[in-house]
Amino acid sequence: MKTLKLIPFLIFFTALCFAQNGTNSRTVKILPESKLTITGDTNISKFLCAFDSEMIPSTRKIEVSGKQEELHFKNAILILDNTGFDCGSKGINKDFHALIKTEEYPEISLELKKLCINTPTDAIADLIITMAGKTKTYKLPVKIVDGKISRYRGNLSLNINDFNLKPPKKLFGLIVVKEVIDINFNLNVEK
Numbered sequence: 001m002k003t004l005k006l007i008p009f010l011i012f013f014t015a016l017c018f019a020q021n022g023t024n025s026r027t028v029k030i031l032p033e034s035k036l037t038i039t040g041d042t043n044i045s046k047f048l049c050a051f052d053s054e055m056i057p058s059t060r061k062i063e064v065s066g067k068q069e070e071l072h073f074k075n076a077i078l079i080l081d082n083t084g085f086d087c088g089s090k091g092i093n094k095d096f097h098a099l100i101k102t103e104e105y106p107e108i109s110l111e112l113k114k115l116c117i118n119t120p121t122d123a124i125a126d127l128i129i130t131m132a133g134k135t136k137t138y139k140l141p142v143k144i145v146d147g148k149i150s151r152y153r154g155n156l157s158l159n160i161n162d163f164n165l166k167p168p169k170k171l172f173g174l175i176v177v178k179e180v181i182d183i184n185f186n187l188n189v190e191k
Contacts, residue, residue, distance in 0.1 A: 024063065026191075027061045028060055029058050029190040030057075030059075030060075030187055030188070031149065031188040032054060034053045034185075034186065034187040035184075035186045036053065036185045036186075036187075037051070037183075037184045038182070038183050039181065039184065040180075041178045042176060042177050042178065043178070044175055047087060047088075047092060048087070049085045049088075052084045052085075060076070060078070062076040063075055063076075064076075069117045072114050073113055073114065073115070077110070077112075078109070078110045079108075080107060080109075081106065082102040082105075082106055085097075095168050100131060101133075101165070104133075105132045108130065109128075110127060111127065111130075113128060115142075120144070120146065123141075123144060124140065125140045126138075126139060127139075127140050134162070136162050138158065140154055141154055141155075148191070149188055150190075151186065152187045153185060153187070155182055155183065156182070158180070158183065160179050161179055167179055
């Protein structure tokens with residue numbers, strides 16, 4: 001679920017697709033209409049947790065190098081406060097924060113390392129996610145609509161066991177959260 005926070009980070013850094021050979025410093029701004037959600041299932045229903053886009057650090061200065069088809073990033077790290085997630089009710093919020101161990105690990109770190117541009121509208125991002133004290137690397141497909149305000153969207157399915165997270169059980173084990181969650185993002189980025 002912390003992975004959900006990673007996706008906005010990747011999206012606003014993909015705005016740097018036009019970097020040339022050498023290293024360039026760029027400043028990008030994630031706009032407040034951006035969306036980041038985590039969805040999951042239990043054995044009886046679905047749930048959705050939305051991240052408050054106002055809590056996403058909007059402006060970042062990063063370094064990018066490489067060619068247009070393969071960009072490498074330095075200092076492209078986004079730290080997200082776990083309390084920015086709202087799952088729609090106090091009880092579900094409490095369960096969600098217990099699941100991602102917010103008290104012990106209050107933040108999720110997302111670091112964009114590489115972006116491979118397949119076509120002008122499709123890319124694959126290499127993303128390092130640190131959640132609940134565990135670090136994992138993922139390849140994330142990204143759809144791109146470029147312009148003065150670029151749009152980046154995508155979905156990452158991940159198993160919470162990758163981060164040694166245990167799905168909560170409710171009502172004496174009658175309600176169980178499934179291990180795979182989806183992180184969905186739709187980021188609007190001003191270059």
